[in-house]
Amino acid sequence: xGVSLSAVRxxxxxxxxxxxxxxxxxxxxxxxxxxxxxxxxxAQRVARxxxxxxxxxxxRKIEPTETLIKLDAPARAQDAALVPxxxxxxxxxxxxxxxxxxxxxxxxxxxxVKFGPAADPSLLQLxxxxxxxxxxxxxxxxxxxxxxxxxxxxKASGGCSxxxxxxxxxxxxxxxxxxxxxxxxxxxxxxxxATLMIRHPNFNGMQMNQLTRNYTPPRYxxxxxxxxxxxxxxxxxxxxxxxxxxxxxxxxxxxxxxxVKVVASDTKDGRWEQAFDMPATxx
Amino acid sequence: xxxxxxxxxxxxxxxxxxxxxxxxxxxxEVGSGIFIRAGLHEEVxxxxxxxxxxVGFIVGRDAVLVTDACGSLADGEWLRAEIRKRTDKPIRYxxxxxxxxxxxxxxxxxVADQPTIIGHHALRAALGARGEFYRKRLAEILxxxxxxxxxxxxxxxxxxxxxxxxxxVLRLIAxxxxxxxxxxxxxxxxxxLLFPADLLFVHRVPALDGSLRGWLNEAERLKRLGxxxxxxxxxxxxxxxxxxxxxxxxxxxxxxxxxxxxIADGVSIADAGRTVAQTERGRWALFDDYNERxxxxxxxxxxxx
Numbered sequence: 001x002g003v004s005l006s007a008v009r010x011x012x013x014x015x016x017x018x019x020x021x022x023x024x025x026x027x028x029x030x031x032x033x034x035x036x037x038x039x040x041x042x043a044q045r046v047a048r049x050x051x052x053x054x055x056x057x058x059x060r061k062i063e064p065t066e067t068l069i070k071l072d073a074p075a076r077a078q079d080a081a082l083v084p085x086x087x088x089x090x091x092x093x094x095x096x097x098x099x100x101x102x103x104x105x106x107x108x109x110x111x112x113v114k115f116g117p118a119a120d121p122s123l124l125q126l127x128x129x130x131x132x133x134x135x136x137x138x139x140x141x142x143x144x145x146x147x148x149x150x151x152x153x154x155k156a157s158g159g160c161s162x163x164x165x166x167x168x169x170x171x172x173x174x175x176x177x178x179x180x181x182x183x184x185x186x187x188x189x190x191x192x193x194a195t196l197m198i199r200h201p202n203f204n205g206m207q208m209n210q211l212t213r214n215y216t217p218p219r220y221x222x223x224x225x226x227x228x229x230x231x232x233x234x235x236x237x238x239x240x241x242x243x244x245x246x247x248x249x250x251x252x253x254x255x256x257x258x259x260v261k262v263v264a265s266d267t268k269d270g271r272w273e274q275a276f277d278m279p280a281t282x283x
Numbered sequence: 284x285x286x287x288x289x290x291x292x293x294x295x296x297x298x299x300x301x302x303x304x305x306x307x308x309x310x311x312e313v314g315s316g317i318f319i320r321a322g323l324h325e326e327v328x329x330x331x332x333x334x335x336x337x338v339g340f341i342v343g344r345d346a347v348l349v350t351d352a353c354g355s356l357a358d359g360e361w362l363r364a365e366i367r368k369r370t371d372k373p374i375r376y377x378x379x380x381x382x383x384x385x386x387x388x389x390x391x392x393x394v395a396d397q398p399t400i401i402g403h404h405a406l407r408a409a410l411g412a413r414g415e416f417y418r419k420r421l422a423e424i425l426x427x428x429x430x431x432x433x434x435x436x437x438x439x440x441x442x443x444x445x446x447x448x449x450x451x452v453l454r455l456i457a458x459x460x461x462x463x464x465x466x467x468x469x470x471x472x473x474x475x476l477l478f479p480a481d482l483l484f485v486h487r488v489p490a491l492d493g494s495l496r497g498w499l500n501e502a503e504r505l506k507r508l509g510x511x512x513x514x515x516x517x518x519x520x521x522x523x524x525x526x527x528x529x530x531x532x533x534x535x536x537x538x539x540x541x542x543x544x545x546i547a548d549g550v551s552i553a554d555a556g557r558t559v560a561q562t563e564r565g566r567w568a569l570f571d572d573y574n575e576r577x578x579x580x581x582x583x584x585x586x587x588x
Contacts, residue, residue, distance in 0.1 A: 072553075074553065078556060078575050078576040078579040079576065079579050079580065079583075082552070082579065082583060084551065084552050084553040086551075086553070125551060127552070158416060163412045165464075165583075165584075179587075181549060183549040193549070195549065197586065197587070199587070208411070208412065210407070210408035210409075210411040210412050211408060213411070245583075245587070247552075247586070249551065
């Protein structure tokens with residue numbers, strides 16, 4: 001925000017020519033990324049989504065759905081650097097994975113979550129940075145390999161380059177510290193919610209250090225693996241849009257012995273592991 | 284651009300009132316040599332030129348201090364003309380109490396006076412991060428010729444600073460993160476009048492853009508200064524300090540306690556935004572425009588306690 005957003009994007013492309021922008025949507029579409037703004041027409045948004053969808057899913061068809069996946073995001077974000085997004089996939093046994101795409105973010109694919117046998121995909125909450133007025137798309141992949149999508153429009157601006165609330169050094173203190181909150185006691189076989197919090201600045205390459213006037217190099221969580229005992233709950237591949245100090249709420253079905261195990265890693269080879277015991281059974 | 288649209292940026296253009304104001308801005312001498320203009324209770328419009336915060340100046344034997352730096356170049360030019368109607372003493376100091384646009388974009392109007400432009404030690408970085416973003420939004424409303432450039436401080440206050448206008452001493456404090464991360468307050472020793480700037484909101488819901496716990500701490504620090512009257516950043520020109528602070532700290536405390544409870548109860552940040560501090564709704568103007576954003580900010584700060 002120290003310079004115009006388009007200038008940020010240009011510099012950003014210079015900093016990360018391969019890693020994100022161009023790699024995600026192809027060099028030919030880079031101009032379109034730079035041009036994306038709050039004034040885009042509906043036709044431009046449709047065309048943009050087509051470009052992104054083709055890049056991510058090739059020629060696979062994305063079918064509309066009212067039931068398989070729901071995407072809740074605020075129509076107007078209170079904080080563009082922390083936009084809460086809720087995905088629900090009530091027919092949980094049908095769902096293999098889900099993609100969250102923020103069309104007009106410089107790197108649109110925010111997250112891909114692959115569910116394991118211990119997952120309950122009926123609930124997934126994430127927090128993301130949103131750069132400008134944009135469509136968000138959530139695409140669920142079923143066990144049989146079909147894709148179903150839904151969209152929401154979010155008004156926010158400046159979230160990607162918004163500075164974090166501390167100096168770079170302060171922000172890195174405690175990196176990798178994790179907490180897990182369970183909303184209720186475990187009952188074997190019954191789905192329960194958990195919230196995973198990870199301390200990490202999640203620098204995405206667009207935050208400017210105001211003392212040096214340089215962009216802080218990107219360093220963000222890009223892989224997360226969560227299991228119950230030896231059974232996978234989910235694997236998450238994240239790109240640069242997750243908010244600082246990522247918080248993820250998910251649902252899972254505890255069977256057998258825990259604990260809930262988390263392995264997180266970031267783009268600079270940071271790796272953190274932690275196990276969380278379940279709260280006492282309540283019945 | 285509506286105020287709501289500025290809010291969604293993630294960087295609030297703090298405190299842009301909505302109720303339609305009546306009278307044209309006027310300066311009132313609220314204490315010996317202290318002139319204040321109450322901010323209009325309007326959004327920033329072409330007509331009001333961004334003059335929506337409480338601003339004014341203090342005259343000493345030798346010199347003049349301007350506080351706050353006004354909401355636009357046009358607003359600053361208006362204040363400068365008003366100063367010149369009343370005194371020809373040099374304008375030696377211009378205070379920028381924090382980074383929000385309604386408090387800093389008039390600084391350029393005083394460049395010809397070559398004043399010392401005083402800000403918190405964190406102001407420069409904050410302006411670096413947000414100034415251009417704010418300037419563009421302001422220019423969309425006022426036109427770029429009236430919005431004004433981003434002006435950086437020429438003197439930074441690290442902890443405190445004493446200024447002397449000639450037989451008139453002003454004590455400045457650089458606060459820890461509170462309303463923003465770069466709040467300055469000032470005490471006029473001669474009259475005992477305190478200038479807490481946006482560390483004190485009156486009638487209008489406080490906007491949290493720094494640290495909730497920090498703001499409550501800095502509020503205690505301000506109380507210890509023992510001032511009986513103050514010029515809030517928004518609200519009446521002068522208020523009784525103690526009762527005004529009771530209202531402010533009650534809101535901030537409710538926000539803190541109910542956000543903590545929401546976190547402990549596993550209420551999501553999105554749901555907390557709609558449920559926390561609702562008992563305060565009837566007590567503040569613009570509650571619905573700012574409270575949800577305050578909760579999100581508070582939640583983010585408190586969830587790692």
